[in-house]
Amino acid sequence: MDAVVTTRHLTKRFGPTVAVDNLDLEVAAGGVFGLLGPNGAGKTTFLRLCVGLLRPTDGHVEVLGVDATARPDDVQSRTGYLPGTFTAYGNLTARAYLAYLASLRGGVDPDVVAGIAERLELDLDRRIDTLSHGNRQKVGITQAFMNSPELLVLDEPTSGLDPLMQREFLAMVREAAAAGRSVVLSSHILTEVEAVADTVAILRHGRLVTLDTVDNLKARAVRRIDVMFSGPPPLDTLAGIEGVREVHGGPTSAHLVVEGHLAPLIRALAPLDVADLVTHEVDLGEIFLAAYDDASSPAGVED
Amino acid sequence: MSAAVLVRSLADQRRSLTGWGIGLVVVVAVMSALWPSVRDMMTPELLASYPEAMRELFDVEAMDTGAGYLNGELFSIILPGLFIAFAVGRGARTLAGEERDGTLEMVVVTPVSRSAVVVAKTVAIVLGTVVLGIVLAVSILVCSALFDLGIAPGDALVGSLAMTVLGVAFGVGAVTVGAVVPSRPAAVAIPAAVAVAAYVLHVLGALVPTVEPWRRLSPFTMAIVNGPVGGSVPAGVGVLAIAAVVLGGVAVLSFTRRDITSP
Numbered sequence: 089m090d091a092v093v094t095t096r097h098l099t100k101r102f103g104p105t106v107a108v109d110n111l112d113l114e115v116a117a118g119g120v121f122g123l124l125g126p127n128g129a130g131k132t133t134f135l136r137l138c139v140g141l142l143r144p145t146d147g148h149v150e151v152l153g154v155d156a157t158a159r160p161d162d163v164q165s166r167t168g169y170l171p172g173t174f175t176a177y178g179n180l181t182a183r184a185y186l187a188y189l190a191s192l193r194g195g196v197d198p199d200v201v202a203g204i205a206e207r208l209e210l211d212l213d214r215r216i217d218t219l220s221h222g223n224r225q226k227v228g229i230t231q232a233f234m235n236s237p238e239l240l241v242l243d244e245p246t247s248g249l250d251p252l253m254q255r256e257f258l259a260m261v262r263e264a265a266a267a268g269r270s271v272v273l274s275s276h277i278l279t280e281v282e283a284v285a286d287t288v289a290i291l292r293h294g295r296l297v298t299l300d301t302v303d304n305l306k307a308r309a310v311r312r313i314d315v316m317f318s319g320p321p322p323l324d325t326l327a328g329i330e331g332v333r334e335v336h337g338g339p340t341s342a343h344l345v346v347e348g349h350l351a352p353l354i355r356a357l358a359p360l361d362v363a364d365l366v367t368h369e370v371d372l373g374e375i376f377l378a379a380y381d382d383a384s385s386p387a388g389v390e391d
Numbered sequence: 392m393s394a395a396v397l398v399r400s401l402a403d404q405r406r407s408l409t410g411w412g413i414g415l416v417v418v419v420a421v422m423s424a425l426w427p428s429v430r431d432m433m434t435p436e437l438l439a440s441y442p443e444a445m446r447e448l449f450d451v452e453a454m455d456t457g458a459g460y461l462n463g464e465l466f467s468i469i470l471p472g473l474f475i476a477f478a479v480g481r482g483a484r485t486l487a488g489e490e491r492d493g494t495l496e497m498v499v500v501t502p503v504s505r506s507a508v509v510v511a512k513t514v515a516i517v518l519g520t521v522v523l524g525i526v527l528a529v530s531i532l533v534c535s536a537l538f539d540l541g542i543a544p545g546d547a548l549v550g551s552l553a554m555t556v557l558g559v560a561f562g563v564g565a566v567t568v569g570a571v572v573p574s575r576p577a578a579v580a581i582p583a584a585v586a587v588a589a590y591v592l593h594v595l596g597a598l599v600p601t602v603e604p605w606r607r608l609s610p611f612t613m614a615i616v617n618g619p620v621g622g623s624v625p626a627g628v629g630v631l632a633i634a635a636v637v638l639g640g641v642a643v644l645s646f647t648r649r650d651i652t653s654p
Binding site: 132136139140141142143160161162164165167169171172173174175176177179188189191192193194231 | 393395396399403492493494496497498499500501502503504505648649650651653654
């Protein structure tokens with residue numbers, strides 16, 4: 089199948105800041121493409137370039153086979169877009185606002201809107217300025233999905249949603265992909281991308297650091313694990329275990345940085361006198377440590 | 392032009408237009424209600440006692456007619472100010488304001504073209520100002536009948552047309568600034584500064600002989616040079632209308648060639 093997004097030397101500068109730097113990227117049609125990166129990595133800029141809100145400083149971006157800069161309206165008619173900070177007219181009800189956007193899109197079946205709203209438990213008859221952040225985000229999700237676009241471009245789509253709604257949303261993304269539509273979504277939460285994406289790109293400073301399948305990326309992920317012992321930690325033993333990259337000791341605990349699968353570590357810990365074990369959420373910054381393996385650029389925390 | 396965007400933008404103006412319309416009616420009614428007592432006061436001795444500068448500027452000699460009274464009291468600064476303030480406020484809000492709020496990008500990202508969005512929003516400003524102009528014409532005619540100002544329907548229309556076109560030119564100017572730069576303060580400040588400069592030029596031109604030749608470049612002078620109540624439609628009104636069209640063209644060209652900012 090063709091690519092839904094193709095960029096060539098895509099560059100976007102804002103004054104002296106380079107937000108997207110000479111990006112060559114191809115997003116295959118069908119499936120879910122996850123875009124990861126810390127704040128300021130260029131994710132939002134990339135997505136806004138794709139939907140024709142921004143014009144490249146240099147290079148090209150083609151979406152659904154159409155030049156997004158020269159013919160943005162042709163891209164926009166086939167794309168659903170949820171911006172990172174979605175803002176609707178507060179003085180309208182969700183229903184009136186969605187009807188307005190639907191009229192700009194040439195009409196949408198109101199039953200489809202009602203169906204999505206019901207799924208997300210969104211009350212369409214409330215004024216948007218009386219809705220919580222999470223409920224406003226549901227309005228944004230609804231407008232992106234409501235005309236069943238060929239391509240969904242979603243910027244940090246789960247922000248503000250509670251865990252149940254996040255799950256419902258991710259199910260909607262999976263269903264869209266199963267129906268043959270393509271989804272490009274950005275996030276800084278690995279677990280979220282992991283749950284739906286087939287392919288993941290990691291951006292840093294506007295450049296593509298990694299483009300890989302989720303499975304491969306997970307194998308390279310770095311996680312932090314705290315192990316508590318009844319007595320002094322056997323630091324030397326721990327340091328010798330396959331995958332353990334760093335060991336920091338406390339009086340009765342050890343803090344490990346582990347790359348890849350945990351099986352070797354678990355096997356090695358089993359005979360030891362482990363009192364407790366805490367594994368921390370895989371943090372994007374630490375993914376970068378693995379992706380880069382570059383001591384001079386510590387974790388991707390920047391803003 | 393997108394009809395849906397036009398209707399939405401007009402609906403957004405409803406409340407503001409109602410407020411400005413009521414304000415306008417009150418101003419016209421109060422000023423008109425004062426006319427009978429002013430008329431009885433306007434003796435030749437009193438007129439002669441005004442300083443020369445004031446007589447020039449407010450055309451005090453003409454104050455002994457209802458039309459002259461309205462020209463001096465309402466159409467010299469209050470009404471131009473009201474029309475410009477309304478149109479600039481709405482013009483700055485509709486594009487630059489919505490872009491800052493983040494609501495504009497959701498409209499732009501639909502298949503409706505950017506030029507269709509700008510044109511619809513500009514037309515909404517024009518129509519809003521026209522509604523205000525109609526309110527002005529009607530309230531002048533009603534007040535003229537109530538307080539015996541003796542304003543002919545045609546004269547009320549010419550005066551209202553001059554105010555409307557003046558407002559439209561500045562309102563479209565505010566849309567245009569917003570189309571060029573995504574800044575609501577700039578979209579208010581730049582037209583406001585031009586309006587103040589235009590007024591200063593209009594006043595200085597009346598008082599200072601060396602400035603007088605430049606006076607006809609002032610949008611104020613263009614709109615009210617013949618009164619505006621009681622005169623013919625000045626050519627300047629046509630110039631202002633053309634300026635509004637040119638500014639609208641600049642707005643379309645700029646807005647279709649730049650980035651849409653996110654809040």
